[in-house]
Amino acid sequence: MWSYTLKRILQGIITVWFIATATFVAMHNVPGDPLSSDRAANETIRANLEARYGLDRPLFEQYLMYMGNMLRGDFGISFTQQNREVNDIIREHFPVSATLGVLAVVFAALGGILMGALTALYRNRLPDYIIMFLVILGISVPSFVFAALGQLSLVNLNAMMGFSVLPVAGWGTVSHMLLPALVLGLGTMAYLTRLMRSSMLEVISSDYVRTARAKGVPPARIFTRHQLRNAVMPVITVLGPAIAAITTGGFVVELVFAVPGLGRYFVQAVQQLDYTVIMGTTVFYGTFLVFMVILVDLVYGWIDPRVRLK
Amino acid sequence: MSDQTLTEHQSTAGARPIRTLRPVDFEPLPASAPTAGMVRPSRSYWQDAWARLKANRRAIASLYIIVFLMLFTFVGPLIWRVDPALQDVDQISQGPFADRSAILVAPFERWDGISLEQGFGDGDGLRLASQPTTQQVRMLWDAVPEASAYRLYRNHFEPQSALVLGVPIASITRDGVHWYEDRLDLRARIYYYSVVAVDELAQPLGQPQTIVADVRRVITLDEVVARGLTEDPAALQPGDAIELSLHPLGTDYLGRDMLARLMAGARVSLFIGLLAPLMFVAIGVLYGATAGFIGGKVDQVMMRFADFVVALPFLLFMILFQVVFGIGPGESGIVPMLIALVVLSWPATSRLVRGQILQIREEAYVNAARLLGGSHQYLIWRHMIPNTLGVILVTLTFAVPAAIFTEAFLSFIGMGVAPPTASWGSMCNEGLKTMLTHPHELIFPAVMISMTVLAFNLLGDGLRDALDAKMRSSV
Numbered sequence: 180m181w182s183y184t185l186k187r188i189l190q191g192i193i194t195v196w197f198i199a200t201a202t203f204v205a206m207h208n209v210p211g212d213p214l215s216s217d218r219a220a221n222e223t224i225r226a227n228l229e230a231r232y233g234l235d236r237p238l239f240e241q242y243l244m245y246m247g248n249m250l251r252g253d254f255g256i257s258f259t260q261q262n263r264e265v266n267d268i269i270r271e272h273f274p275v276s277a278t279l280g281v282l283a284v285v286f287a288a289l290g291g292i293l294m295g296a297l298t299a300l301y302r303n304r305l306p307d308y309i310i311m312f313l314v315i316l317g318i319s320v321p322s323f324v325f326a327a328l329g330q331l332s333l334v335n336l337n338a339m340m341g342f343s344v345l346p347v348a349g350w351g352t353v354s355h356m357l358l359p360a361l362v363l364g365l366g367t368m369a370y371l372t373r374l375m376r377s378s379m380l381e382v383i384s385s386d387y388v389r390t391a392r393a394k395g396v397p398p399a400r401i402f403t404r405h406q407l408r409n410a411v412m413p414v415i416t417v418l419g420p421a422i423a424a425i426t427t428g429g430f431v432v433e434l435v436f437a438v439p440g441l442g443r444y445f446v447q448a449v450q451q452l453d454y455t456v457i458m459g460t461t462v463f464y465g466t467f468l469v470f471m472v473i474l475v476d477l478v479y480g481w482i483d484p485r486v487r488l489k
Numbered sequence: 490m491s492d493q494t495l496t497e498h499q500s501t502a503g504a505r506p507i508r509t510l511r512p513v514d515f516e517p518l519p520a521s522a523p524t525a526g527m528v529r530p531s532r533s534y535w536q537d538a539w540a541r542l543k544a545n546r547r548a549i550a551s552l553y554i555i556v557f558l559m560l561f562t563f564v565g566p567l568i569w570r571v572d573p574a575l576q577d578v579d580q581i582s583q584g585p586f587a588d589r590s591a592i593l594v595a596p597f598e599r600w601d602g603i604s605l606e607q608g609f610g611d612g613d614g615l616r617l618a619s620q621p622t623t624q625q626v627r628m629l630w631d632a633v634p635e636a637s638a639y640r641l642y643r644n645h646f647e648p649q650s651a652l653v654l655g656v657p658i659a660s661i662t663r664d665g666v667h668w669y670e671d672r673l674d675l676r677a678r679i680y681y682y683s684v685v686a687v688d689e690l691a692q693p694l695g696q697p698q699t700i701v702a703d704v705r706r707v708i709t710l711d712e713v714v715a716r717g718l719t720e721d722p723a724a725l726q727p728g729d730a731i732e733l734s735l736h737p738l739g740t741d742y743l744g745r746d747m748l749a750r751l752m753a754g755a756r757v758s759l760f761i762g763l764l765a766p767l768m769f770v771a772i773g774v775l776y777g778a779t780a781g782f783i784g785g786k787v788d789q790v791m792m793r794f795a796d797f798v799v800a801l802p803f804l805l806f807m808i809l810f811q812v813v814f815g816i817g818p819g820e821s822g823i824v825p826m827l828i829a830l831v832v833l834s835w836p837a838t839s840r841l842v843r844g845q846i847l848q849i850r851e852e853a854y855v856n857a858a859r860l861l862g863g864s865h866q867y868l869i870w871r872h873m874i875p876n877t878l879g880v881i882l883v884t885l886t887f888a889v890p891a892a893i894f895t896e897a898f899l900s901f902i903g904m905g906v907a908p909p910t911a912s913w914g915s916m917c918n919e920g921l922k923t924m925l926t927h928p929h930e931l932i933f934p935a936v937m938i939s940m941t942v943l944a945f946n947l948l949g950d951g952l953r954d955a956l957d958a959k960m961r962s963s964v
Contacts, residue, residue, distance in 0.1 A: 190796075197797040202809070210815040319943035321894060321914075323901050324935040327921050334925075427804045431898055435921075446902055449808050461809060464802045472800075 184477060191469045198465035199249055202458050203242055209452070245458075254459030259451045265459035268444060273463070275350060276433070276440035280426040282356055283364035287425070288418065290368040292411055295375020296402075299383060299410075310372065317369025322428065325362045326435040333358060348437040359436040363429055367421045371414055379410040412483055419475035423468045534875070541955035548951020554944035562755040571734075573753040574909045577716075577744040579623075579708065579733055581676070582927045585747075588677075589733040591708040592622075593725055600627055602668035615684050615698040618668065622707040623675045628682060628700065629668035636686035636694055638662045641669055644681040651697050654683040677706035708733070739929050741919060747933055750911040754934065757823060757912040758941065761896045765830040766888035772831065773838025774881055778873070780839065781846030792843065795836035806833055807895060808904050821910040826899065830892055838884050845877045879956035886949035890942035897938050913938045 229235040233244050248255065254265035294314075298307040330347050337343050346355050382388060383406060391405050430442025441460060448456035532540070542548050580589065606619035610629065618627035630639075642648075644655025659669055671682070685697040708731055714722050718731055725731075738747035780791040810829030811822065849855060855872050863871070899905035900914030908915065913934040920931030 194797055194800045198801055201801060201806075205806075205809050205813050208813045315943060315946075316939075318946055319890070319939045320935070321897050321901075321917070321938055321942075323898070323917060323921070324931075324939070327924055327931060331924060423802070427802045428898075430804075431902060434902055445805065446808070446904065449812055449904065452812065457809065457812070461802065461805050464805055465800065468802055469800055 183480070187473045187476065191473050194469050195462070195466045196246075198469070199246065199462045200242075202461045202465075203245055206454060206458055207238070209454075249462060254463070255455035257453055257456050259448075259453045259456075265455050268456060269441065269459065269463055272439060272441040272444050275438060276426065276429055276442055279356060279360055279363060279433070279438060279440060280422070280429055282360035283367070283425050283429075284418070284422055285364075286361055287364035287367035287371055287421065288414070290364070291371025292375050292407075292414060294368075295372040295414075296379050296407060296410065298372065298376045299379030300402075302380065311376075314369040314372050317365050317372075322362055322366055323431050323435060325365055326359075326432055329358050329362050330435070348435075350438045355438075359432050359438055362436075363425060363432045366428075367425055371417070371421070374417065375410060375414050378413045379406065382406050382410040385409075412479075415475070415479050415482065419472035422471050422475065426468065426471075427464065538879070538952075538955040542951050545951040545954060547947045548955070551944040551947035551951070554940060555948065558755065558759070558941055558944070561752060562759050565752045565755075566749070569748055569752065571746045571749040573745060573749040573911050575745065575749075577734055577736070577740055577746070579706070579712075579716075579744070580736060580740050581744040582742050582923060582930065583736060583740045584927065584929050585737060585739045587736075587739060589735065591706045591731045591733055593713065593727050593729045593731050594622065594624060594707040594709060595727050596709050596711065597624055597672075600625070600668075600670050602629065602666065602670075615682065615700045617700065617702060621680075621702040621704045623677055623704055624672070624707050624709075626671040626675065626680070626682070626702050626704060627668070628671075628684075628702075630684050630698060632665070632667040633686040633694055635688060637689045638687050638691075639667065639669075640685045640687060641671075642683040642685075642697075643671065643673075644683070645678070647681055647701075648683055648697070648699055651685075651693070654685070654697055654699075655681065675704055677704055679703050706733075738933055739927075741916070741930050742923055742927070747929070750916060751913070751933060751937055754911040754913045754916055755937065757821075757906055757910065758893050758896055758914075758938070761823065761827055761830065762889050762893035762941070762945075765827050765834070765892045766885055768827075769831045769835040770838050770881060770885045770888060773835040774842050774877075776835065777839030777842030777844075778846055778877075781843035781850070782869075782873075784847075788843070792840070795839050798833065798836045799840075801833060803833055804895070804898065807899060811899065811904050822905060822907045823910070826896060826905060830895060834888070834892075838881070838888075841880060841884060842877055845880055846873060849873055849876050879952075883949055883953045883956060886945055886952055890945040890949075893938065893941055893945075 226235070233241055236244070252266070254269070257263045257265060257268065260268075294310050298310045301307045333345055333347050337345075337347070345358055346352075349355050388401060388405050391401050396405075427442070429440060430446050432438070433440040433443040434446065441464070445457070445460045445464075447453075448460065579591065580587070583589075600618070604618075609620070610616055610618045613631060615628060615630040618629050619625075621627075633639075639659075639661045640657060641659040641661070642654035642656060643658045646655075648654045658671060658673060661667075661669060669684075680702045681699055682702055683697045683699045686694040688694055708718075710722060710725060713719050713725065713731055716734065718734065719725060736746050736748065738751065740746060741750065776791065776795070780788045807826070807829050810832070811825055814825035814828070849872060852872075855868060858868060858872060896905055896912065897914030897917065900912040901918045903915075903918065905914055906912040916934035917931060917938070920927075920929075920934060924931050
């Protein structure tokens with residue numbers, strides 16, 4: 180177990196190095212350069228700025244500098260925002276995205292597991308049909324449409340009730356988080372529901388469930404101890420990639436709901452071509468995702484002894 | 490054995506008729522009788538798969554939807570030849586089936602504030618001087634002697650209080666002028682005009698007066714000719730009714746035809762949605778098959794690289810690539826998106842195909858073929874490719890909705906196609922802004938995206954069930 184963990188972490192570090200390098204290569208191929216704004220119109224100023232950022236050195240030296248800074252956890256200073264370090268931006272905005280993402284994953288996982296189990300238990304009956312119809316909607320409707328419809332219905336609900344049931348946009352309190360998190364998790368929830376359903380169907384017809392029933396175990400206990408526990412395993416495996424999809428897909432929801440998250444900041448930085456912010460956010464997000472996936476895999480090995488033995 | 494009857498018994502006998510055996514059944518057959526053979530005609534793997542697919546009603550329905558989409562995308566623009574970038578300024582943000590009649594009027598002439606149209610301008614207070622039209626709304630009111638200025642407001646709703654009169658449109662300070670002609674962005678709808686007289690300190694004198702103007706859509710002969718609404722301009726006279734151009738699905742916030750834009754958007758979405766998966770699946774198949782076939786160290790290195798690419802945060806790198814390629818003015822940004830999708834998406838397919846190849850390589854029938862002297866070529870073409878084709882086809886089908894979603898996402902946040910190129914994602918983005926007043930601008934593109942994604946997903950499910958019994962989903 181320990182050597183496996185160590186191996187995975189080592190792999191993760193190499194992957195992060197690859198992500199950092201890919202980001203560096205990509206950003207160096209962006210047309211124009213960071214100093215092409217008006218500030219650097221003067222030749223001397225330009226030369227000074229280039230020296231300050233090391234842009235006058237050979238590319239490989241720049242790369243080493245960049246990697247050194249990354250290793251020290253220094254992502255540099257924003258090009259467009261005065262006196263603002265990329266680290267500050269991440270520190271300030273990432274917790275928002277992370278909160279939203281975690282909440283969305285919780286929604287998606289709980290909803291998916293519960294609804295998937297329900298559809299399997301009521302296979303080919305009304306609850307199954309209703310939930311599977313919703314699942315098809317969840318898979319085929321883009322999240323920004325859900326976001327828009329959610330906002331619209333919330334506006335109507337608030338107007339109908341005469342007071343603000345939930346805020347329509349913004350950030351700050353738990354009530355601000357509910358709708359964006361639900362919208363963000365909806366697609367994943369639909370996917371997990373499908374997965375849980377097929378896994379549950381397999382478990383229901385398995386020998387150990389039949390044995391448990393024959394022994395006279397009460398149905399509720401069969402459901403919790405024998406069916407749910409085993410059926411949930413495949414759902415946990417895909418949770419890693421699901422977290423990745425939810426956290427990087429968050430900026431659409433962040434844009435619609437005016438949530439001050441890192442994703443929205445990234446889009447803004449791209450529009451303004453803020454080099455250091457783009458590179459810093461990408462590498463930070465990449466690192467986060469790589470280690471999230473590793474963490475989920477390790478947890479999986481801890482929960483399911485069969486994986487550990489391999 | 491006498492006339493004793495034997496009954497066939499099987500575990501699944503419930504459905505089978507019980508057959509009674511008679512002594513005749515034990516007679517040897519003549520030599521000429523047909524020997525054991527296949528009762529049903531032999532069917533190939535693909536025929537079998539097709540038969541299974543045909544039995545799946547959802548998959549067939551999705552196939553019909555896809556055919557309809559193809560017709561909509563490729564044949565549609567040949568039938569509906571409206572330029573998707575053309576702005577119809579007379580019909581902005583019109584819903585489907587909107588009234589599109591207009592009355593022909595003479596060109597605009599300045600108003601002196603005195604002459605009145607028949608039947609208008611009588612009475613007291615704020616009153617209309619002529620029939621309100623989209624060309625102009627003329628009104629006049631009784632002069633207030635102590636007023637230093639008149640303030641005019643326009644509103645879409647009936648003002649509920651003297652404090653909320655609407656948008657201020659004019660402040661008239663010239664002596665003796667107590668009339669106004671509104672020509673600002675008029676639409677065929679009801680407006681509420683209010684006027685308030687104010688003193689030197691801008692304090693209102695008395696209550697505001699409000700009037701309702703039911704504006705009628707009009708058009709001048711020049712405009713009729715410019716828009717090609719008539720073949721015989723000489724035959725038209727002021728007062729004639731003119732039909733404005735038809736927009737079956739309405740227009741967007743710039744007056745562009747929704748149907749034409751949906752078709753143009755379909756071209757973008759399907760171009761990316763079909764071409765990108767075709768390209769990255771092809772690359773992934775080549776890469777994965779090479780790795781799986783060679784095996785050993787090469788395989789390890791190749792797959793490690795694929796793992797790295799998988800680890801890149803997908804949407805962030807999609808956006809990054811858009812920046813790297815730099816969309817210049819006049820470019821649509823479709824090609825950069827295509828390249829970015831291909832660069833980032835191939836590893837998933839390559840992993841899958843590699844796994845398949847490794848698995849098939851160890852199968853008994855491949856070993857048998859090898860032992861019988863089958864060459865590499867033969868093994869690849871006869872066993873490897875046909876047996877992975879099903880998986881590849883299913884991957885391809887599921888890759889299409891994913892690519893369409895990605896395109897829609899990027900265009901929605903403004904990182905995809907550049908305006909005026911239409912794409913369903915960018916249309917949704919534009920429609921979102923007018924969602925409350927003109928919901929059709931959001932609904933149509935959203936329905937198109939959902940329908941396409943749904944159709945390809947259902948087809949993918951059906952194909953998976955039909956092609957591979959092992960992967961069969963229970964959904």
